[in-house]
Amino acid sequence: xxxxxxxxxxxxxxxxxASCSSDDNGPSVPxxxxxxxxxxxxxxxNIPEGDYNLKGAVVVxxxxxxxxxxxxxxxxxxxxxxxxxxxxxxxxxxxxxxxxTASAPIVFTAESASVGAWGGIILNGKSTLNVAGGTxxxxxxxxxxGGTIPADNSGILRYVRVEYAGAAITGGTAEYNAFSxxxxxxxxxxxxxxxxxxxxxxxxxxxxxxxxxxxAAFGCEDDSIDWDRGYTGTINNVWVKQPANGDFAFxxxxxxxxxxxxxxxxxxVNNVTIVGSGNATKAAFNFKEGTAGxxxxxxxxxxxxxxDLRNQLDQFTDLTLKINxxxxxxxxxxxxxxxxxxxxxxxxxxxxxxxxxxxxxxxxNNGTWLRNL
Numbered sequence: 001x002x003x004x005x006x007x008x009x010x011x012x013x014x015x016x017x018a019s020c021s022s023d024d025n026g027p028s029v030p031x032x033x034x035x036x037x038x039x040x041x042x043x044x045x046n047i048p049e050g051d052y053n054l055k056g057a058v059v060v061x062x063x064x065x066x067x068x069x070x071x072x073x074x075x076x077x078x079x080x081x082x083x084x085x086x087x088x089x090x091x092x093x094x095x096x097x098x099x100x101t102a103s104a105p106i107v108f109t110a111e112s113a114s115v116g117a118w119g120g121i122i123l124n125g126k127s128t129l130n131v132a133g134g135t136x137x138x139x140x141x142x143x144x145x146g147g148t149i150p151a152d153n154s155g156i157l158r159y160v161r162v163e164y165a166g167a168a169i170t171g172g173t174a175e176y177n178a179f180s181x182x183x184x185x186x187x188x189x190x191x192x193x194x195x196x197x198x199x200x201x202x203x204x205x206x207x208x209x210x211x212x213x214x215x216a217a218f219g220c221e222d223d224s225i226d227w228d229r230g231y232t233g234t235i236n237n238v239w240v241k242q243p244a245n246g247d248f249a250f251x252x253x254x255x256x257x258x259x260x261x262x263x264x265x266x267x268x269v270n271n272v273t274i275v276g277s278g279n280a281t282k283a284a285f286n287f288k289e290g291t292a293g294x295x296x297x298x299x300x301x302x303x304x305x306x307x308d309l310r311n312q313l314d315q316f317t318d319l320t321l322k323i324n325x326x327x328x329x330x331x332x333x334x335x336x337x338x339x340x341x342x343x344x345x346x347x348x349x350x351x352x353x354x355x356x357x358x359x360x361x362x363x364x365n366n367g368t369w370l371r372n373l
Contacts, residue, residue, distance in 0.1 A: 037074065041066050041094075048072075054088060054108065054118075055080045057141070062093030065155070077120040078111045079335030085167060087176060089141040090154055092126050092183075093339025094352045100159030102192070102367025110164040115221060119176035120165030126152040127185035128146040128229030129207035130261040138199050138206070139174050145182035150209045152185025159192045159369045166199025166221065174226035175200035178220065184210040186233065190273070192363060195220055196371050200253075202240075205231040205267075212236070218373050219243045227267055228253035228289070234268040239359045241373055242277040246287040248308070249300070252293055259290030266292040273358035277302035280331040283308035285323065292320035299358030300328045309346050310338040316349055319350065323349060327356040347358045 037047070038055040045068045054074040060066045076086045089107070090096050100106040122140050126147035129135065133148035162178040169175060178195030183206060190212040195202030204215030207229035213236045217224035224240040230304030240249045252268075255261040272295065274284045283305035285295070292315045300306060306328035315321035328334060328350065335346045364370045 006163060022186050022292070026363050029206065035240060037190060040363045044217075046219060049104075051075070053077055053080070054086060055083035056084070056086055060088075060090040060094035060096060062079075065095040065097060065105070067097040068106055070100045070106065070159070072182045073107045073109065076110045077080060081110060081112055081117050081323070083243070085169075085239045087122060087141065089122040089143065090124060091143055092145060092147070093123050095153065095155035096121070096123065097156050100158055100160070100369065102159060102361065102369050105159040105161055108160070108162045115164055115197050116166040116175070117164040118119070119167050120162050121157075121181065121196070122176070122180040123154045123188070124156045124182045125184035125188065125208055125210070127183045127208040127210070128230060128263055129183055130263050130265075132209070140176045140180045140182075146207060150185055151187045153187030153296065154184050156189040157193055158189065158192070161369060163192040163196040164198065165195070173174045175222070177201040177204045177226075178217075179203045180206070180209055181208060183207045184208040186210055191250070192369060194370055195216065195224070198234075201226045205229055208314045209333070211231050215239075216370055218242070218362055219246075221245050222247045223251040223286070224249050226251045227265055227277050227291070229255055229265070230261065230263040231267055232263060233370050234270070236270045237359050237363065238269065238272045239361065239364055240272070240274045240277065240358070243265065244277045246277050246279075246282070248282055249276070249284045249303070251286045251288075252291045254290035254292075264290065264292050269293065269295040270297060271357075271359050272298045272300075273361070274298070274300040274303065276301060278302050278331070280304040283336065284328060286310065287315075287321060288312070290315065294322055295364050296324045297356050297358060298323060298326040298328065299356055303328065303330055304332045305334070306330055306350055307335040307346065308338055309335065311350070313339060313342060313344060316346055321349065322351070323351075324351045325353045325356045326350050327352070327358075329352050
């Protein structure tokens with residue numbers, strides 16, 4: 001049994017196991033084994049290693065830090081899934097410190113093991129966006145995000161796996177992702193993360209400048225990696241396995257409806273392995289709505305197209321959108337120009353190299369943090 005002194009002024013902890021009692025000389029020491037985490041976290045809180053339930057919207061408020069120890073598992077119960085939205089969300093100015101290890105990852109999962117069971121992890125930062133006014137309300141969680149602090153820090157996520165996320169947002173117009181990064185800054189650390197069997201995107205970057213290393217997205221039914229709203233970070237080492245009902249491995253946009261808004265989305269991506277679903281209509285990369293970007297060292301197999309380009313040719317023609325050193329085994333064609341009435345051949349967007357190596361799988365095969373399909 002592990003215990004911890006906690007400040008729980010606004011955090012509601014539903015204790016479903018026995019607690020250690022106090023005497024007249026000091027505060028009680030809650031027993032976390034078998035507890036439910038719910039409500040608002042307004043002061044710093046440390047969660048010791050153990051197994052817990054996550055219920056409803058768990059909100060890390062501005063100024064508070066939620067720290068989760070390695071080896072911890074949070075489960076959304078089937079009963080709580082049936083009641084409504086369950087997710088972990090961090091406000092601007094709050095922090096999540098979730099540092100697992102290769103052999104003791106931090107896991108968020110669902111008792112039902114059903115795709116779309118809950119809402120995943122949501123970080124809201126103060127980094128730059130290209131929307132009017134520089135800030136907006138996030139579609140997931142409904143909190144404000146964005147700002148003028150490129151180096152903003154929302155915490156540390158290392159060796160974290162999110163399973164069965166992607167629940168529908170109220171109204172049914174959108175879904176939660178496994179990992180949602182809204183305006184997250186480069187002071188945040190994202191390393192060794194897996195999105196497993198989500199109903200929507202594995203990782204979505206809504207603007208911001210955060211960098212990420214060793215991302216795995218297996219069985220996500222929409223896109224595995226998605227960016228828009230002027231995202232300009234660097235993503236290193238990505239392994240994607242698309243399911244039969246999945247969409248694109250990467251869906252990359254600048255800003256819907258305003259393709260030339262600045263700062264323009266212009267991510268750098270290095271070392272990517274994509275295992276496609278065999279759907280002849282789906283591409284490894286869907287570029288649209290004015291995004292730029294440089295993607296280097298790609299191995300993609302069993303994909304319909306290497307690239308599906310839509311909405312705007314400008315970034316292709318000015319060479320700010322490019323895939324270098326790529327070995328793509330396609331079903332239909334290397335590229336598809338999906339822009340209405342355009343006859344431009346965009347094959348030169350992809351620099352082909354049969355010796356491309358793709359992702360380095362060693363970090364993914366180290367320990368037990370990666371769950372295979």
